[in-house]
Amino acid sequence: MSAPALTSPAPDAVVPGRPTVGQRLTAFMPVIALVVLLAALTIADPGFLTLSSLTAAVRTSAPLVVLAAGATLVVLCGGIDLSIAALCSLATVFFALWLPDLGGITTVAIIAATGAIGALQGVAHVLFRIPSFIVTLGGMSIFTAVALVISDAGPVRVVDRDATNWLTLYVGGVVPMAFVVALVLVAAVSLVLRLTPLDSWIRATGYSESAARLAGAPVDRVKIAAFTVSGACAGLAAVMLVSRNFSGSPTMADNLLLPAVAAIVVGGTAITGGHGSLWRSLAGALVVTLLRVGLPIVGVPSAYEQILYGAIIVAAVALTLDRSKVLIIK
């Protein structure tokens, strides 16, 4: 896209010396939201701030954290991955079907398979220059179709529960293993990004793809890698879901798409790319989970949950959008 220099708002182009109060506030938005929510829920129901309910909450949040963390990488590159939930559902079916044959290595096989599928989407996006949301929207309906066909449109029971048993354990008797795995994932990916040039490449791609390309960053490979990680994360999330539900189902994770997107944008990652981090998505996922758990506590019917997601997504994107970059909003 040729940057239309004609319409660029000149006064805003001055580099700001230090962040304004508003910018500081939005930077800490997810953490503030988390604390406020916790406080509000505790006031509404003093029994909420107990160890057992908090443990249950973080345990529920684990698949969401993993899904959101993976998709965050794609968003940082300036794209979007709408296929994560459908891919996760497909992976739960794969898991249930493969477990009898593959046994202990099923988890690894699932993550590898979903990673490969993610990579395929990335290649389609990069090679054919199809907008990422179209590729992943197409992927979403393809994955759902495949999942429906191979599962005969019904849940597939997982009989052998030993394979996922480790995810249901508690570290130190308190912290659910699934959440620890999610934390380790976020930490590991963040660390890898920080220690390698990947971080700069991803950010450069997100902030200005053409500039990144001209500067010699391997933009195409970075994007494919982001999609690969996003797919692999969907696989890991699927294993977590199976460990909780003891079955695979072609629609199991479908209702996680909106919460995952909400988690990313509530965390403050700009949908335009470049600005954001996996830690933000972690906080965002916790906020979304607390909302989900908390609405019934304060007596709001769960039908409002959807409306809330919609409002949150629009509001959060509006707050975090990098307006200096997009002159024309499509």
Add this chain to the structure above:
Amino acid sequence: MTSPAEADAGSEVVNAGRPQPRRGISLSDAGPPIALVVIFGVFAVLSPDFRTLSNVQNVLDAAAVLAVVTCGISFVLMMGSIDLSAPGIMGASAIAVALLVANNRNDNDFGLFGVAVAVLLGAALGCLSGLALVVLKVPSFMTTLGISAVGLGVATLMFAGVQPNVTDPMLEGWAVERFLGLAHLTWIAVACVLVGVLVQRYSRLGRYAFAIGGAEEVLGLSGVRVAPYKVAVFTMAGAFYGLAGVLVTSQLSAGLVQAGKGYDFSAITAAVVGGTLLTGGRGGILHSAVGVLLVTVLTNGLVQVGVSPYWQGGVQGLIVVAAVAAAVLPQRRRNQVTK
């Protein structure tokens, strides 16, 4: 705006004095109709059940709802935006209309007025996504994703755990009674396509939608206030989805929250297959109508030759990716940045 394809067409036709505003037949315009004929022919050869008159009626009737949704989404795509709000808006309007006409949940019996209210509800939700786009400057796929969720939430609230079954004879009749061999629904869809074509060709709204997709900066610099037209396009799209929700309710004789599930994607597929560019500025209602028939014939034909109906979405997914890739590949250099 002269393309090589136009020159081909020009060599056949005697040239009228002034340059043609791309009304002639170019190769990319002729592609979808040819594909439609070819696919129809292939299925007619493969399946004896497919080539019956009653099946052709079935295909047309089955295309009705998708055609209405696609009418709405086409204008949005023409502007270069995207709209994922169809499932939510359709769900909300489906439940709303089911509760407003004669039904088993309450004593309402507003008939056509109820239908109008449901369409208005759709328009209001569409207007909301347009406003969020223009005022908050949130990209359209995000606003419409959000509005879709809002619509589903509103629908769930109205649904309140008990399914409203429609007992209104008029609304039920739309899906059952036939005129010239086609259900009334199908004629409503045909009327929608006609309205769409008229708006696209002869109203300022339709022409500006094209222009916004083609070159928004230029339009803005020429002193056109683009924002109101964008909101208007989304509002109109919402109204079409609202009507589509009503049609689904008429088909099912019941209001369902999931009335619009999957229609957003099917409609995008239909529009793209019909020759609408996702970058905006190309396509149109008639293109999309051909696309709708293509998608419906494919769906129907695949079932007739014995492919599991679960593959439906998968086939659409493949088609949309292939169609977009085919449309974008020739301009690879030009839009080097793809988000």
